[in-house]
Each structure stands twice: as C-alpha cells, then as structure tokens.
Amino acid sequence: MEPKNRPSYREIIESDGGAISNTLALTANPPQSTDDIPFTHYISDDYFAREMDEMWPKVWQVACREEHVPVVGDYFVYDIGQYSIVITRTAEDELKGYYNSCLHRGTKLKPSGSAGWSPNIQCPFHGWTWNLTGELNEVPCSWEFKHLDYEASCLPEVQVDTWSGFVFINMDPGCGPLLDYLEVLPNHFAHWGFENWYVAVHTRKELNCNWKIAMEGFMEAYHTPVVHPEMCQVVGDWNMQHDIFGDHVSRDLCPLGVSSPSLDEPLSEQELLNRSRPGNPTTSSTADATLPEGDTARMIMAADTRKRFRDDYGIDLSTHTDAEVIDSLKYNVFPNLMFSGGAAIHNLSIFSPMGNDTGRCTIDRMIFLPVPKDGPRPTPAQVVTVPEHESWSQDTAIGEFSAKVLDQDTSIMRMQYEGMQASCKGAQTLSSYQESRVRWLHETLEKYVRP
Ligand code: FES
Ligand SMILES: [Fe+2]
Numbered sequence: 001m002e003p004k005n006r007p008s009y010r011e012i013i014e015s016d017g018g019a020i021s022n023t024l025a026l027t028a029n030p031p032q033s034t035d036d037i038p039f040t041h042y043i044s045d046d047y048f049a050r051e052m053d054e055m056w057p058k059v060w061q062v063a064c065r066e067e068h069v070p071v072v073g074d075y076f077v078y079d080i081g082q083y084s085i086v087i088t089r090t091a092e093d094e095l096k097g098y099y100n101s102c103l104h105r106g107t108k109l110k111p112s113g114s115a116g117w118s119p120n121i122q123c124p125f126h127g128w129t130w131n132l133t134g135e136l137n138e139v140p141c142s143w144e145f146k147h148l149d150y151e152a153s154c155l156p157e158v159q160v161d162t163w164s165g166f167v168f169i170n171m172d173p174g175c176g177p178l179l180d181y182l183e184v185l186p187n188h189f190a191h192w193g194f195e196n197w198y199v200a201v202h203t204r205k206e207l208n209c210n211w212k213i214a215m216e217g218f219m220e221a222y223h224t225p226v227v228h229p230e231m232c233q234v235v236g237d238w239n240m241q242h243d244i245f246g247d248h249v250s251r252d253l254c255p256l257g258v259s260s261p262s263l264d265e266p267l268s269e270q271e272l273l274n275r276s277r278p279g280n281p282t283t284s285s286t287a288d289a290t291l292p293e294g295d296t297a298r299m300i301m302a303a304d305t306r307k308r309f310r311d312d313y314g315i316d317l318s319t320h321t322d323a324e325v326i327d328s329l330k331y332n333v334f335p336n337l338m339f340s341g342g343a344a345i346h347n348l349s350i351f352s353p354m355g356n357d358t359g360r361c362t363i364d365r366m367i368f369l370p371v372p373k374d375g376p377r378p379t380p381a382q383v384v385t386v387p388e389h390e391s392w393s394q395d396t397a398i399g400e401f402s403a404k405v406l407d408q409d410t411s412i413m414r415m416q417y418e419g420m421q422a423s424c425k426g427a428q429t430l431s432s433y434q435e436s437r438v439r440w441l442h443e444t445l446e447k448y449v450r451p
Contacts, residue, residue, distance in 0.1 A: 006261040009241035009253045013323040016298055021321045023188045023341075024253060024329070028243045032439050036427035039420040041442060042210040047449070048358035052081045055448035057171040059335055060181045062350060063087050063160075064167050065199060067380055068115060069095065073132060076115040078169065081356050085158055085169055086110050086121070090132045095162070097169045098155040103136070104128050109155075121155065130155050164194040166348075183249040185331060188341060191320070197346045197368035199380035203395040204364050206354060206388050207410055209417035211336065211361035212441065215351035217409050218330065218338060219441070221254060222434040225262040227408050232260035233267060234276045235328075242436050247334060247444045250437045251341070254328040257298040272297035277304070301326045305344050313370045317343050332437065334444045359417060363410070367398075388414070 010027070013020055040047050063078035069089045076087045077100060084100035086109060100108050102123040109121050120137075122129040129138035134155035139145050159170040161178035163186060168178050179186055207214055217223075224237035231237065236255035244250045257276050259266035267275070270291045291300065302322035309315040317325055320343040329341035340347040346368035354360040364383075371377045384395040392410070393403035430439050 006239060007236075009236070009239055009255055012236060012239060012255045012258060013321070013327075016296070016322045019321060021324055024321070024323055026243065027241065028245050029433065029436060030244060032432075032436055032443065034430075034432060036425075036429050037439065037442050038427045039423055040426075041445070042212055042417065043358065043420050045358050048210070048353070048356075050449045051445070052353075052356070054450075055335065055445065056080055056083065058175065058448060060161075060168045060170045060175070060178050061335070062166050062337055062348070063097065063169045064115075065380060066095075066162060066165050066167055067198060067377060069167070070377075071117065073117045073119055074115075075110060075118065075121075076167075077110050077112055079112045081353055083171065084108060084112055085171075087160065087167055087169070088121070088132055095160050095167060096132075096134060097158040097160040098134060099158065102128060103153050103155070164189060165197070166194065181248055182333065183246040185249050185333060185339075188331070189339070192324070192341050192343055192346075194339075194346055194348075194368060196371050198371050198378050199366045200369040200378070201367040201395065201397040202364065202381040202383045203392065203398060204362050204383050204385045205392060205406070205410060206385065207361050207363065207413050208359060208388050209361060209413040210358060211351045211353045213413050213416050214361050214363055214410070215332070215336060215338070216438045216441065217413060218349065219250075219252065219332060219437045220431075220435050221252070222431060223412075225260060227412060228405055231405065232262055234258075234272065235260060238262060238434065240434070242433060244437065244440045247447060249331060249333055250440050251329065251331040252437065253323075254330070255298075255323075256326050256328060257296070257301050269295070269297050273300055276301055298322055298326060309344065309370075314373050315370055332441075334441065365406075 013024060061080065063085060064076040064087055068076045069087055072089050072091060074089045078085045078087060086098045086100045088096050088098065090096050098109070098121070100110060102109055102125065104123060104126060107123055107125040109123055120129050120131050127138070127140050128136065130136050134157065136150050136153040139148065159173070159175055161168050163178060163182060221235070221237035221240045224231050224235065234256060236258040238261045239255055239258070241253040242250070257272055259272065273291055276297055291297070299322060302325045305325050306317045309317050324343045326344070327342060328345070331339045331341050333339065336351045338349040348366045350364040352362050352364070354362050386392055386394045391403060392398055392406040393400065398406070
C-alpha cells in the first residue's frame with residue numbers, strides 16, 4: 001500500500017516558503033525500459049575487461065585537484081585499472097598528463113600512487129630523461145641509439161582539463177571538450193563551486209565488490225528503512241527526487257528535517273528538530289531548543305547552518321534557499337563521480353576498480369572545507385585507507401554519525417556481490433523511479449560497452 005504521507009521533493013521545498021532556486025525547480029526523468037539488467041555487468045571478468053578497453057579510456061575522469069600539483073614540477077600519479085597517468089604542472093597555467101610508461105622498455109616513470117616534485121621526468125631504470133613538457137633530452141650511451149628518433153619520442157599525452165579546481169583526464173585523443181561532457185553540471189554549480197574549497201578529509205575505503213555496486217549504493221534511498229532505520233526519523237528517503245539530465249549527469253535531491261514516508265506516524269516539527277541537530281542521536285527526543293510558533297525544523301536547521309558558516313568561515317549563505325543550505329543534493333557524473341551540490345556541503349566520492357579486479361573497488365571520499373579568507377590555501381589531506389572489514393570510523397575526521405551510516409551502506413556491498421554470483425535468476429529487477437538512476441548508469445555504460 002502506498003504510504004499516506006509522501007509529498008514530492010518539490011512540494012517539500014515549496015512549503016519552506018520563500019523562493020525556490022531555479023536549479024532545484026527542475027525535474028527531468030525521461031521514460032526508461034523496465035527490462036531486467038543482467039548481473040554479468042557486475043561479475044563477469046569479460047565484461048569488466050570490455051569496460052577497461054571500451055569505456056574507461058573514452059571518458060573524462062577526475063585525476064586529482066589542482067592543489068595536488070600547485071608548483072611547476074609537481075606531479076601526481078593517477079591510476080585506473082591497468083592505466084596509469086602522470087599529471088605534471090608544466091607552467092603556472094598549464095598541466096599535462098603523460099602515459100606512465102617509459103619509451104625505452106616500458107618501466108613506470110613514477111610509482112603508482114605517488115606524488116611529489118621533480119625538475120624533469122627520469123625513468124628509474126636506465127635513466128632516459130624527458131623535460132617537464134615531455135621532450136626526450138637525455139639518453140645514456142646515446143651513441144648506441146643512433147636509430148632513435150628523438151623528435152618522435154616525446155612522452156605520449158592524454159587530454160587534460162580542469163573544472164572547479166578538479167583536474168580531469170581523458171585518454172581518447174578524439175574526445176569532446178570536458179565542459180560539454182559535464183552537461184548541466186557547470187551551470188548548476190555556478191553558485192556552489194569547489195574553487196575556494198580544499199580537501200580537508202580524504203578517506204579511501206576498500207571493498208570486495210564491483211565498483212558499480214559501491215556507486216549504486218549511494219544512488220537511491222529505497223534501502224534506507226532497512227539499512228539505516230534510524231535515518232527515517234530525519235530524512236525524506238522515499239520522497240527523494242531523481243533527475244536524469246543526459247548520458248553523463250544525473251542527480252538526486254533528498255530532503256532533510258522531514259520524516260520518512262515509511263514511518264506510520266510522522267514526527268512533530270519539534271521532534272524533527274531535536275533529532276536533526278548535530279550531535280543529537282536521531283532516535284532521541286531530548287529537547288534542547290523549543291521551536292518558535294510557526295517555525296519548521298527545516299527553517300531552524302538552515303538558520304543554524306547559516307550562523308555556523310558566518311561564525312566559522314565568514315561566509316554569507318543568505319542568498320541561498322533553505323533547501324540549498326540543508327538538503328542532500330547529489331550529482332553523479334558518468335562513470336564514477338558523485339559530487340554533493342548545495343551551498344554548505346562540498347563532498348566528492350570517486351568509485352574505482354581496485355587494480356584490474358572485477359570484484360574489488362575503492363571509494364575515495366573527500367570532504368571539502370572553505371579556504372580560510374586570510375589564506376594560505378591548506379594542503380590537501382593525506383589519504384587514510386580503511387580496509388574492507390574495518391570501520392570508516394578509522395578515519396576519525398569523518399565524525400561518528402557519518403561513519404556509522406557509511407558502515408551500514410558498505411557492509412551490504414560484499415553480500416550483494418556474492419549474492420549476484422550465487423544467483424539463479426542472474427539479473428536485477430529495478431523499481432521504475434527510485435532506482436531509475438541505477439538504470440541510467442547501465443544505459444550509458446551500454447553506449448560505450450556495446451551489448
Ligand atoms: S626502461 Fe626506462 S630507461 Fe630503460
Ligand atoms: Fe545508504
């Protein structure tokens with residue numbers, strides 16, 4: 001039976017009063033097929049190999065932040081599957097990306113996972129050396145290489161571009177511009193940009209499942225009442241709005257400070273406020289502030305956040321609507337990125353295969369904070385790696401509540417991967433709306449990996 005109380009996201013933000021942001025007023029959820037999606041997309045080594053050959057080398061993907069390579073000579077190694085790219089700052093306003101493989105006998109020029117500074121790029125095996133802009137200018141025992149065409153031995157490059165402080169790469173020499181690939185994203189983030197924010201927390205969670213299982217676990221809230229029952233007190237999970245703007249960008253808009261439609265009785269505004277305040281347990285009804293007559297929990301939550309930003313960072317959020325200040329607005333960019341939109345929350349999660357393994361992946365979750373007004377820009381946080389069976393709380397910077405919710409999400413992922421392998425049915429049957437973005441991911445994937 002359909003729940004009685006299931007207002008749409010639009011109805012919730014209308015009841016906030018005041019203007020609705022043009023960006024949040026949009027809806028886009030085109031009709032999709034309802035066919036089952038085969039589990040081979042997740043568990044087949046052959047399908048994974050085809051993703052590696054036909055999809056990953058053709059898509060724009062985030063390699064690092066500009067602040068990872070601020071000085072000429074700085075480098076950062078980005079790996080995806082077997083591919084490895086060295087991002088190098090070659091001039092104050094120029095970045096290049098080179099295939100991380102020596103043109104002599106193939107050795108990686110920089111170790112995977114490394115970053116640092118060097119005046120040139122020297123192979124650690126026999127010492128062939130390229131300058132920062134990729135020209136070969138030193139070959140030991142050069143008299144033995146009279147047959148070598150130096151001009152043709154520049155380091156092969158990938159496409160590099162930036163948006164909002166993120167460094168993107170694309171291995172396809174014929175790819176279109178990054179800004180076209182990002183569809184509505186630059187426009188929607190015009191007032192929510194990441195330029196003046198820095199990576200304050202960077203957690204890498206290792207998981208035993210296919211990378212798409214990890215990503216899809218954060219693309220619907222259908223699972224909330226079962227996986228995160230306590231969240232139903234403060235999140236409109238089944239009210240979430242799902243939008244699909246094109247092949248590369250989709251989003252969900254999730255209202256906070258409202259009760260889940262799955263509850264038999266919605267909470268009062270006072271209870272919602274008590275349970276939504278930072279530090280309060282979501283299941284406690286301890287009153288610590290009395291809601292003024294006529295106010296809603298969402299109004300007070302927005303006022304709290306605006307005050308915090310003013311006091312802590314000197315940032316004025318008064319031009320943003322309450323929804324932009326408090327709600328969870330998640331934008332997915334195909335294939336593996338999830339940006340938090342809005343004025344206050346700035347996160348990025350990257351879901352990547354781990355090495356060349358169909359059944360292992362990592363989630364790189366970065367929390368951004370505003371760059372202090374009186375500078376300088378802080379250096380990006382070091383990565384804290386959390387092995388599969390350990391809790392996200394190993395990275396103490398995450399916060400207890402977020403770590404618990406993330407543990408609930410990721411603890412189900414190995415079970416889903418193993419269940420797919422154990423399946424007799426061999427395919428998934430998705431809901432038509434709440435899981436429409438899971439289907440979107442596969443529909444776009446199939447445009448690269450042809451069935
Ligand atoms: S493999 Fe790089 S110099 Fe020999
Ligand atoms: Fe979840």
